[in-house]
Amino acid sequence: MVAVSENTVATEGASLRVKDVTKVFAARDSTAERMLALDAMSFAVAPGELVSIIGPSGCGKSTLLRLIGGLDFPTSGELYVGTEAITGPSSERGLVFQDPCLFPWLTVRRNIQAGLVALGVLREKRSEVNYFLRLVGLEGFADVYPHHLSGGMAQRVALARALITHPKILLLDEPLGALDAFTRMRMQDEVLDLWQARLTTTLLVTHDIDEAIYMSRRILIMTPRPGRVERSIEVDLPRPRDRSSAEFLDLRSEILKLFTSPVS
């Protein structure tokens, strides 16, 4: 892997700004109380930046990504891509769900080209499908149905499917959560390669502190109930990063301390 200084390469990414976003889920029945999932959350991501979000389960990470993806709307607050407010889903914001969620009735190739079909540009951009198939190393599986793929392969297809529309922002919701340690490390490098090739602004949700340190330039740490950004930690280690270097481990224990010590 080549070390890249992240701000010198031309970027396909756009900036992202989340401003005072609150999300309240309605009570399921009269006895349950309303669920405050996100509370006045604010942060910004620069174009081409790769930012990780870590936080305990149920702190609203998926909710946040759905809001940015435009699949859901905030109770109050605003979200901006560049200078434009987010009003609904768009192919500019690619979302990879925790579960790969491939269309089971389409082959791998057709899954990947779904975005082009949806935008009505399949004819002009058909060659890109092969490019992305090669990029995620699945040329040999182009005509296979998703059922026959392993978890990691399915996740790569989901990634290629999200990338093919050239999103300006890539939202990854624990895309590697279901993988074993080895596959996971390989996939981390693959995602990094993809990101470095195009410098798409990327928001990566993860449970794994090592993954966050290894991958991202900045880590947002979220607190649960109500969810908000507790801290933002810059990761200034050179790439490729060494998971066993002293700086890496220092950072790791610092973050771990944040989670284990009671919040003041």
Place this chain on the structure above:
Amino acid sequence: MLFAGNKVNEVAPLKESAQPSNVVEPPTGAQKKHEPPAEKRRWQIFFTVPLATATALALHWLASRQEPPGETHLYTYLLSGLLVVSIVAVALQSLWSSDWMRGACPLIAAAVLFLAGWEMATSGFRWLPMPYFPGPAAVLQSLVTDRDILFDSTCHSLLLLLCGYALGVAVGLFSGVCIGWSRQVRYWGMPLLKIVGPIPATAWIPLAMVLSPSAMVSAMALIALAVWFPVTMLTASGVSNTRAAYLDVARTLGAGRAFLIFRVAIPAALPSIFIGLFMGLGASFLTLVVAETVGVKSGLGWYVSWAQGWAEYRKVYAALLIMAAFFSTIMTALFKVRDRVLVWQKGVIKW
């Protein structure tokens, strides 16, 4: 990797050493179940058909000694032909045989034995009252003598069935997708569907006769109505049960409404839609036969009631045979279509 390797090394020898001591003769027993006996049984299976046919032929000869030969010679020819073919098949099977033939042999033999049993019960011992229960020879005879009118009836039935079914499916798919997709259409459409749908289509016959200019048109409308209900119901439930995640994925890919409906919701609903198509097909057979019996002056249903009117029960059975072949062929064709359309389900569900 290391861990996996260790595991295999530890477990495998244990298994091998444990087996012979615990079980008396495990390796031969386990193997026998799979390879050689199966091969042997397959080889013998080819003799079932000629044996059954020879038995049937002998019984037929006994049973039909008193009857005029003209009445039964077709059946004799049929059985003899089958006997010759099956003997040739036995002779050739060492050179060439397919799995399909092996699989079919016991079924064919059973069918032939059933014919023999039927013949003994009817024209043989006359256990069953005669005009109502003719033997297979008589039925075959009427099948052949009435072949023109039977062929004509089948064509009429086929035309009526296909028109009605196609109309019902088209309308059913449309209304099903609308009800399944749009909350507003569901609000107004669902009560109508729930009230009107369960009425058997045949119950509308009196009304249909009054309303429509020709019996043909009203029969077609009735068949369409019978098909419409299950197709609509299952299409609607399939569409509205589409996993929200699929729709979300599609929307983040920039999908518009047409893509969401035609490329996500409908494909996701296809397994359910096919259940509706099968249920509709069954309902259409029923409605077809009833409509032809009471109104339309052609088709297999009409032929049956006409033959019954003349107390020609052998013709009734001949028509029933044709119906069985006709309906099951259509059913099989629909299964074939489903298998092609839903190949992606292979492995996902028990196929």
